[in-house]
Amino acid sequence: MDKEIQRQLVHLSGAFFVILAQFIPRIHTIAIFVSIALFFFTYSRYVKNSKRSYSVVNVVENKIRSLFLKFERDNVKNPFEGAFYFYAGCAFSFILFPLDIASASSIILAVGDSFSAIIGRLFGKHRIGQRTVEGTLAFVLTAFLASVFFVNPFMALSGAIIGSLVELTSKINDNLTIPLVSGVFMLLVSFF
Secondary structure (H helix, E strand, C coil): CCHHHHHHHHHHCCHHHHHHCCCCCHHHHHHHHHHHHHHHHHHHHHHHHCCCCCCHHHHHHHHHHHHHHCCCCCCCCCCCHHHHHHHHHHHHHHHHCCHHHHHHHHHHHHHHHHHHHHHHHHHCCCEECCEEHHHHHHHHHHHHHHHCCCCCHHHHHHHHHHHHHHHHHCCCCHHHHHHHHHHHHHHHHHCC
C-alpha cells in the first residue's frame, strides 16, 4: 500500500476521538487532545535532537520511533508535526466551539483531509496547485457526510466547503487551520 495512503488512514483514525467526545465530559476530551498534541510535540523534539543509541531502553524506543516514522512524509525536518497540529487543532476546536460545531469541525479535518489525499492520490488527474479537483471533491463530499451527524445539513455543507478551501489555500499547517476556520464559519452560519 502506498505510504501516503497508509499515513492518511492513520490520520483518519483521529475520528475515533471525535466520536469518543460524544460520550465523555468535555474537559476530558480537551485533556485527551491536549495530551496527545503535547506528546507528539515533545516526542518530535526528542527524535529531532537525539541520536540513536543501543541501550536496552533506546532499543525499544528506536523500534517505536521506526514504527512512527513509517507514517511520516519523506524528508520531514520536523517529525510528527502533522500529528501535533492535528490534535492541537481539535483541542482548540473543543475549547472554542460548542460540542456540535467542535465535533463537526474536527471530523471535517479527520475525514475530509484524509479522503482528499487518498482519492487525489489514487484518482486525481486535474491539478489545482498541489491538490487535485478529484481530491477536493472527495474532501467536500466525505466531510459533509461525516459532519452532518453533528450539525444540520446546511452547516455541514458550508463547513465542508470552507474546510476544502482552507486545505487548498492555507499557508499554515492545514491540520490546525481546517478545524478552526470551518468551526468559525459554522458558528457564524448557526446565527442565521
